[in-house]
Amino acid sequence: xxxxxxxxxxxxxxxxxxxxxxxxxxxxxxxxxxxxxxxxxxxxxxxxxxxxxxxxxxxxxxxxxxxxxxxxxxxxxxxxxxxxxxxxxxxxxxxxxxxxxxxxxxxxxxxxx
Amino acid sequence: xxxxxxxxxxxxxxxxxxxxxxxxxxxxxxxxxxxxxxxxxxxxxxxxxxxxxxxxxxxxxxxxxxxxxxxxxxxxxxxxxxxxxxxxxxxxxxxxxxxxxxxxxx
Numbered sequence: 001x002x003x004x005x006x007x008x009x010x011x012x013x014x015x016x017x018x019x020x021x022x023x024x025x026x027x028x029x030x031x032x033x034x035x036x037x038x039x040x041x042x043x044x045x046x047x048x049x050x051x052x053x054x055x056x057x058x059x060x061x062x063x064x065x066x067x068x069x070x071x072x073x074x075x076x077x078x079x080x081x082x083x084x085x086x087x088x089x090x091x092x093x094x095x096x097x098x099x100x101x102x103x104x105x106x107x108x109x110x111x112x113x
Numbered sequence: 114x115x116x117x118x119x120x121x122x123x124x125x126x127x128x129x130x131x132x133x134x135x136x137x138x139x140x141x142x143x144x145x146x147x148x149x150x151x152x153x154x155x156x157x158x159x160x161x162x163x164x165x166x167x168x169x170x171x172x173x174x175x176x177x178x179x180x181x182x183x184x185x186x187x188x189x190x191x192x193x194x195x196x197x198x199x200x201x202x203x204x205x206x207x208x209x210x211x212x213x214x215x216x217x218x219x
Contacts, residue, residue: 035209037157045149045157045200047209059207062114095156100147100202101168103156 002026002102006094009107016086020107022079022096030054030074033099036081038092039106046092049081064090086111115139115203117212124217132188134215136201141181145205148177148186151214152197160199161186191217 008020022034036048049070050059058070069082079096086109093106116139126132136146144164149157159168161177164184174189188195196219201212 044214045151045202045211047202047211050207050209059209061208100162100204101159103158106156 002098004096004098004102004104006096006104006107009094009109011110011112012086013113014087014111016111017082017084018086018109020081020083020094020096020109022081022104024077024079024098027098029072029077034070034072034079035097035100036068036070036079037095037097037103038090038109039095040089040092043092048094051079083109088112114208115142115206115210117201117203117210119199119201119212119215121215122213124215125219126191126217127219128191128193130191132191132195132217134186134188134199134217136179136184136186136212138182138184138203142203142205144180145203146177146179146184147202147204148175149200149202150195150197151200157200188217 003025005023012018033052035050038046048061051070067085071080088111091111093108095106096104118137120135146164148161150160151157160171165177176187178185198214198216200214
């Protein structure tokens with residue numbers, strides 16, 4: 001069974017940093033591109049970043065470019081999102097997705113002083 | 114950036130009725146258009162990819178159509194579990210974008 005489990009969310013002050021992790025199981029992680037998507041409270045979906053299977057192609061939304069960094073460790077079946085210089089508007093549930101057919105349950109990030 | 118505009122914002126229908134949801138792109142996305150369903154407190158679920166291909170396990174009452182800039186998700190006969198928010202997404206160009214969503218309510 002394919003599973004994606006996010007962790008690392010929580011409360012952080014504006015300007016702070018947080019690192020999200022996504023643990024993958026039930027499939028060959030190194031065969032798939034991965035994405036991070038977020039959803040602010042009561043709002044729609046926003047794609048953030050994509051990394052291909054071998055980390056050779058990475059793309060970012062303008063809203064997070066230069067502040068967020070996606071990475072993966074295929075040996076550990078894990079995806080990461082390093083988030084720096086966080087802003088109030090980054091408050092959201094963050095989802096990791098396998099290409100687009102499987103999604104994690106989400107990790108809540110709250111940016112507030 | 115390709116902007117996706119979904120209409121209507123809210124669709125009020127009864128079980129058994131046909132639902133037609135629209136997604137319009139600001140420029141052509143070829144056939145790289147997907148649809149998702151999201152229920153409260155849950156992650157989105159992929160319904161349709163590449164305009165008209167149903168994802169694994171998606172009932173046949175869900176169908177997608179369109180090309181270029183105009184796309185439609187049709188639910189032929191609404192079941193109680195279909196009342197949710199639906200999002201379209203384009204995967205033609207970076208950055209990938211989602212539409213604002215259509216809420217299907219009773």
